[in-house]
Amino acid sequence: MLARTADNLYWLSRYIERAEYVARILEATHRVATLPVGYAGSTNEWESALATAGCAAAFFAVYNDANEENVTEFLAFSTANSSSIRHCFEIARTNARAVRTALTMEMWDAINGAWLEIKGFGAGPRRRDEVARFLRLVQESSLRFDGSAYRTMLRNDAYWFSRLGVFMERADNTARILDVKYHLLLPALEHVGGPLDYFQWATMLRSVSALTAYHWVYRESLKPWLIADLLILNDQMPRSLASCYENLARNLDQIARAYGRQGPAQRQARAIRARLENSRMDEIFQSGLHEFINEFVADNNRLGATIARQYLM
Amino acid sequence: MANVMTASLGGAALFVKPPLSAPAAFDEMRGGDGAVRPAYAELASWLDGISPEGLLQRRREAELLFRRIGITFAVHGEAEAQERLIPFDVVPRILSGAEWGMLARGLEQRVRALNLFLKDVYSQREILRAGIVPEDLIFRNPLFRPEMNGQKVPHDLYVLIAGIDIVRVDAETFYVLEDNARTPSGVSYMLENREIMLRLFPDLFSRHRVAPVENYPDELLATLKSVAPASASRDPTVVLLTPGVFNSAYYEHSFLADKLGVELVEGRDLLVRDEVVFMRTTEGLKRVDVVYRRVDDDFLDPLAFRPDSLLGVPGLMSAYAAGNVTLANAVGTGIADDKAVYSYMPQILKFYLGEAPILHNVPTYCCRDVEDLAYVLDHLPELVVKEVHGSGGYGMMIGPKADRETLAAFRAKLERQPHGFIAQPTLALSTCPTCVEDGLAPRHVDLRPFVLMGRDRVRIVPGGLTRVALGPGSLVVNSSQGGGTKDTWVLDG
Numbered sequence: 001m002l003a004r005t006a007d008n009l010y011w012l013s014r015y016i017e018r019a020e021y022v023a024r025i026l027e028a029t030h031r032v033a034t035l036p037v038g039y040a041g042s043t044n045e046w047e048s049a050l051a052t053a054g055c056a057a058a059f060f061a062v063y064n065d066a067n068e069e070n071v072t073e074f075l076a077f078s079t080a081n082s083s084s085i086r087h088c089f090e091i092a093r094t095n096a097r098a099v100r101t102a103l104t105m106e107m108w109d110a111i112n113g114a115w116l117e118i119k120g121f122g123a124g125p126r127r128r129d130e131v132a133r134f135l136r137l138v139q140e141s142s143l144r145f146d147g148s149a150y151r152t153m154l155r156n157d158a159y160w161f162s163r164l165g166v167f168m169e170r171a172d173n174t175a176r177i178l179d180v181k182y183h184l185l186l187p188a189l190e191h192v193g194g195p196l197d198y199f200q201w202a203t204m205l206r207s208v209s210a211l212t213a214y215h216w217v218y219r220e221s222l223k224p225w226l227i228a229d230l231l232i233l234n235d236q237m238p239r240s241l242a243s244c245y246e247n248l249a250r251n252l253d254q255i256a257r258a259y260g261r262q263g264p265a266q267r268q269a270r271a272i273r274a275r276l277e278n279s280r281m282d283e284i285f286q287s288g289l290h291e292f293i294n295e296f297v298a299d300n301n302r303l304g305a306t307i308a309r310q311y312l313m
Numbered sequence: 314m315a316n317v318m319t320a321s322l323g324g325a326a327l328f329v330k331p332p333l334s335a336p337a338a339f340d341e342m343r344g345g346d347g348a349v350r351p352a353y354a355e356l357a358s359w360l361d362g363i364s365p366e367g368l369l370q371r372r373r374e375a376e377l378l379f380r381r382i383g384i385t386f387a388v389h390g391e392a393e394a395q396e397r398l399i400p401f402d403v404v405p406r407i408l409s410g411a412e413w414g415m416l417a418r419g420l421e422q423r424v425r426a427l428n429l430f431l432k433d434v435y436s437q438r439e440i441l442r443a444g445i446v447p448e449d450l451i452f453r454n455p456l457f458r459p460e461m462n463g464q465k466v467p468h469d470l471y472v473l474i475a476g477i478d479i480v481r482v483d484a485e486t487f488y489v490l491e492d493n494a495r496t497p498s499g500v501s502y503m504l505e506n507r508e509i510m511l512r513l514f515p516d517l518f519s520r521h522r523v524a525p526v527e528n529y530p531d532e533l534l535a536t537l538k539s540v541a542p543a544s545a546s547r548d549p550t551v552v553l554l555t556p557g558v559f560n561s562a563y564y565e566h567s568f569l570a571d572k573l574g575v576e577l578v579e580g581r582d583l584l585v586r587d588e589v590v591f592m593r594t595t596e597g598l599k600r601v602d603v604v605y606r607r608v609d610d611d612f613l614d615p616l617a618f619r620p621d622s623l624l625g626v627p628g629l630m631s632a633y634a635a636g637n638v639t640l641a642n643a644v645g646t647g648i649a650d651d652k653a654v655y656s657y658m659p660q661i662l663k664f665y666l667g668e669a670p671i672l673h674n675v676p677t678y679c680c681r682d683v684e685d686l687a688y689v690l691d692h693l694p695e696l697v698v699k700e701v702h703g704s705g706g707y708g709m710m711i712g713p714k715a716d717r718e719t720l721a722a723f724r725a726k727l728e729r730q731p732h733g734f735i736a737q738p739t740l741a742l743s744t745c746p747t748c749v750e751d752g753l754a755p756r757h758v759d760l761r762p763f764v765l766m767g768r769d770r771v772r773i774v775p776g777g778l779t780r781v782a783l784g785p786g787s788l789v790v791n792s793s794q795g796g797g798t799k800d801t802w803v804l805d806g
């Protein structure tokens with residue numbers, strides 16, 4: 001397979017995954033923004049959304065004020081923001097077009113149809129119900145694309161590279177939300193436990209579509225250390241770091257088997273997976289949650305670079 | 314709307330309504346007495362049984378199918394959505410087995426001669442020394458590639474894929490209008506039109522014995538593999554080189570790569586090491602033996618041709634010169650589809666094959682010839698005048714439609730620079746029944762069959778792309794000016 005084709009498939013999946021993540025952040029933020037001030041807390045939830053999306057610096061280069069209108073525009077519709085939902089879909093579609101023959105008809109339909117609809121929103125609606133409709137559309141399009149890939153692609157390198165994109169991006173996103181919000185999860189805050197924390201935790205879980213999952217897994221009210229466990233170590237949870245790495249290691253192994261050659265990417269992915277498997281939440285808290293997350297982010301970036309060197313160029 | 318069909322189908326020219334004194338156009342379905350010709354008998358009776366509304370309904374269904382099959386494959390934005398919506402006419406154009414047999418023999422003969430001509434021009438130049446084709450026609454031709462002088466190409470084959478534009482004027486006479494010997498396009502329409510027809514009219518197919526065209530990609534792949542360089546492995550690696558997604562024919566490139574099962578590469582996917590071409594794959598570098606390139610000569614290799622080209626592969630020409638890769642078509646074939654060289658095709662055929670042409674040229678006046686020029690200047694209002702190097706209907710004058718200023722301007726150009734022009738009589742192109750708003754009406758058509766020249770043999774899929782001028786009385790088949798396409802049926806036996 002052409003390295004460029006693999007690269008396109010990988011980034012195509014990454015951009016769709018990123019668009020979905022940004023849509024979830026916006027949806028969760030809109031939700032918390034409708035709460036009375038006393039519940040939402042004193043911090044600006046719109047600034048928090050920018051940080052979670054990893055777009056704060058880019059945003060403040062253009063805007064002074066992080067409010068609903070500006071942040072929604074910037075994260076959802078902006079053509080200047082390379083991580084905006086619109087931009088993600090545009091790039092994804094350009095990539096899809098370049099590798100049209102490596103995609104199934106269903107995948108192309110999903111992405112092309114989504115792009116035409118998203119483009120139809122133009123510079124973005126003002127009304128909240130319109131924004132909400134947009135955010136639903138983005139999430140449904142991502143699900144449709146992902147489902148089409150899962151159900152229609154041959155299980156060969158094209159499929160495995162597109163899966164690698166999904167899980168690299170997902171691991172990156174979950175790590176970023178942990179990085180931005182880790183202070184909410186520190187045991188020191190446990191005593192607060194008021195409605196304020198509840199809504200912040202719930203927003204965080206919604207951003208990675210894990211609120212319902214939390215209740216199913218723990219059958220408890222929200223506890224910060226359990227949230228951390230869910231997002232980092234729990235391999236039942238599709239967006240946890242552990243689950244992402246299980247998938248990364250497996251897909252890399254499939255590629256290695258098909259090509260008859262193991263490489264540094266396989267070794268790195270296995271090492272990170274082993275560390276996640278062998279960790280316990282209390283130990284992570286003891287040695288420092290923030291340090292753990294920082295280290296993970298660095299490892300994850302390193303793996304991304306290794307995959308690119310080994311296969312994509 | 315963009316001038317899309319012209320852009321993606323290359324060369325073909327405009328045709329004009331014949332002057333009033335000319336005989337009526339030959340209709341391919343019915344004779345002058347209204348009698349249906351044998352090849353069309355079944356179709357005519359089927360058409361009699363369907364109402365105009367029924368026919369329009371089928372046309373709408375065809376459009377829907379094109380949107381679903383074609384569009385979902387190809388559409389990349391509004392501009393390109395229009396590109397795919399070149400009107401499709403649901404009434405097929407039919408050629409009898411005997412008519413096709415004659416065409417196929419003529420096409421094969423012509424492409425063989427083109428290949429011998431190119432080999433000669435880039436090596437011994439016997440035809441020039443014999444004074445049959447004037448030297449300056451070659452050496453002053455911008456499409457002549459001095460880099461190819463003395464260059465051996467694999468199996469001495471230059472034009473592996475040719476699109477020969479054919480027009481018909483009466484029961485016996487088919488003329489070659491133009492030879493496309495560089496990167497002819499349009500074959501994806503031939504294949505898709507047939508797919509749509511098979512879905513829409515299974516009953517109609519069951520009443521005919523229509524020769525299939527769906528094996529074209531297979532034949533193309535066999536042709537490309539047959540011309541792999543001697544150093545290639547027994548199963549040579551073929552790639553299709555595209556300028557990229559922004560090229561107007563990208564749809565066809567990706568369509569063909571998909572059907573051929575070969576990689577669709579861009580210049581940046583290839584690299585040359587020690588005069589061998591490789592592609593960058595997820596498993597490292599992989600050797601490439603045959604490049605079916607849909608990139609023009611100028612852009613193939615920035616080291617040999619245009620240094621600013623980002624579409625090409627640095628060093629590709631050195632690998633080519635070393636005989637380590639086959640380019641299909643070869644570099645420098647443009648001189649064979651030049652309009653002035655075209656006018657010498659009868660002599661070229663005779664020189665190399667010792668045969669008389671089976672397919673004739675449109676009678677052509679070569680304005681560089683003093684007698685021809687005199688005739689052209691005397692009959693300017695009746696003639697079509699074309700620039701020798703022009704294509705796609707550019708730089709031409711249609712005498713019967715030209716106003717006084719245009720005629721005067723072309724007269725001046727001809728007198729100043731006769732070498733730059735040829736002239737042809739306006740032709741009464743044949744017509745085929747075509748679905749229009751108020752039922753069926755005759756519309757003018759042309760035909761582009763595709764000829765594949767392999768080392769082992771010539772392959773021609775029976776059929777081609779029929780283009781139809783949809784406007785009443787119009788002879789303009791270019792899609793930008795109301796042209797559409799039809800499925801082309803060759804009856805088996």
